[in-house]
Amino acid sequence: MNKSKVAILRCDTYDEEQVYEAVKKGVDLIGGISSFVSPGETIVLKPNVLFGTDPQKCVTTHPSVFKAAGKLIMNTKATVYYGDSPSFRKCEWNMKRANLKQVADELGIQLADFDNGRSVSHNDALLIKSFVIANGVLDSDGLVSLPKLKTHALTRFTGAIKNQFGCVPGLLKGQYHIKLPDPYDFATMLVDLNTLIKPRLYIMDGIMAMEGNGPRSGKPKQLSVLLFSSDPIAIDSIACKIINLDPESVPTSKPGEQANLGVYHYESIEVVGENVESFIDENFEVIRTPPVPSSSGRMKTFVKNRISPRPAIDIAKCTICGTCVEMCPVDPKAVDWHKGDKSKSPTYKYGRCIRCYCCQESCPEGAIAVDNPLLGRIFFPLK
Ligand code: SF4
Ligand code: SF4
Missing domain, CATH: 3.40.50.11440 (LarA, N-terminal domain)
Structure with missing residues (x-):
């Protein structure tokens, strides 16, 4: 061959x-x-x-x-x-x-x-x-x-x-x-x-x-x-x-x-x-575990919220520009202004979030990172 x-x-x-x-x-x-x-x-x-x-x-x-x-x-x-x-x-x-x-x-x-x-x-x-x-x-x-x-x-x-x-x-x-x-x-x-x-x-x-x-x-x-x-x-x-x-x-x-x-x-x-x-660079910083598949059925939201890695905003770095809100593809938005208040960093509703990471990818300040919830760290460590 x-x-x-x-x-x-x-x-x-x-x-x-x-x-x-x-x-x-x-x-x-x-x-x-x-x-x-x-x-x-x-x-x-x-x-x-x-x-x-x-x-x-x-x-x-x-x-x-x-x-x-x-x-x-x-x-x-x-x-x-x-x-x-x-x-x-x-x-x-x-x-x-x-x-x-x-x-x-x-x-x-x-x-x-x-x-x-x-x-x-x-x-x-x-x-x-x-x-x-x-x-x-x-x-x-x-x-x-x-x-x-x-x-x-x-x-x-x-x-x-x-x-x-x-x-x-x-x-x-x-x-x-x-x-x-x-x-x-x-x-x-x-x-x-x-x-x-x-x-x-x-x-x-x-x-x-x-x-x-x-x-x-x-x-x-x-x-x-x-x-x-x-x-x-x-x-x-x-x-x-x-x-x-x-x-x-x-x-x-x-x-x-x-x-x-x-x-x-x-x-x-x-x-x-x-x-x-x-x-070969053995210490190159990259997530070495495979992505977590989306679950289906009744457990879907429960599993997703407690196990799947998710985007999280570092408020100290956030300049409140709104790009993440603009880029979030779901409707209603999974990252949005809390009660429409554009003077504070947007917040997440993880139940709506499909983990596409478009927000993390588009943030001009590098203020969004991937966070792993406690159960995720146990079952799907990001190493
Ligand atoms: S990961 Fe995707 S769906 Fe979730 S908040 Fe970011 S852009 Fe929206
Ligand atoms: S894109 Fe980044 S800097 Fe802009 S509002 Fe969202 S988290 Fe803050």
Whole structure:
């Protein structure tokens, strides 16, 4: 059986020339850019721009990695576009804040339409048979995905697979959280999204990763690694190995194999380039236990409130901006102003909360963390 190939290279810096050399070498190790892109094609670069932020904060794919990928693809005489759909504000606003628009303008790369989309059916899906996908993705010949290596409260880790959630325009993403409150169903939806979009190539930025309270409010952590593959499950699995996280704790791994999207068992992956062992950070701060499945039936609310980890606001850090209230997708809101009083921090009604962590992900102050109730600490410790 052919193994999936993941290339791994050390890069200690975001110096543009060094990153370009590393990106070119990494792509060459898995077949070279001409095996992924043909002259005359229209290719969309999809960085992770969860929320446009200074690249030093490590929320977004670094502009040097974006630039290197753009230059490499432009060398093939393909036409390159770029885009992402954060949940908050328009694509262009976020791209400017992440310094990606400036780099794209320098290269002459146009912004694709990620603010609007249209519905497409996906009859071979495991769970979700139709999606609304950004016009920019649908109008292209192919996608090159540029994920950032970060932690994530819901899926434990965000890398290659999760990056394509940004191909669903704007607030529609929240609807998937409402429809699929079980983290394993949500993960299967992400796999379906990937078997529909099928990016051709993944270049993962782990030079400076994010640990702890990711994907937006964690701490930058130098891992000095760039990863390359055409298999999103395999590249995520090797990234997990580097951060000492069992890929079986990441809920996209199993449905990813089931859907033939890729492989996560190490014996099915050929690592080329450098020795993965030399990158392993055993103390990387990440939740190493699998997500708690949603319960059903009469015990549902009882179990959820007493066992499931939940978002909690640190009032000392909260600036009362209201973003968490705005982003909460459930109706009525599970985090809201207490009796409409906007002079104090919002409060939670955990019985309504589906544990999507959109509030934690969107808080600009890092004031929301994942808290584990007493019974949760006993039965499902977050270690
Ligand atoms: S309170 Fe937070 S975690 Fe709960 S449903 Fe709202 S956004 Fe999701
Ligand atoms: S998003 Fe963060 S800072 Fe803003 S109100 Fe909510 S907890 Fe406070």
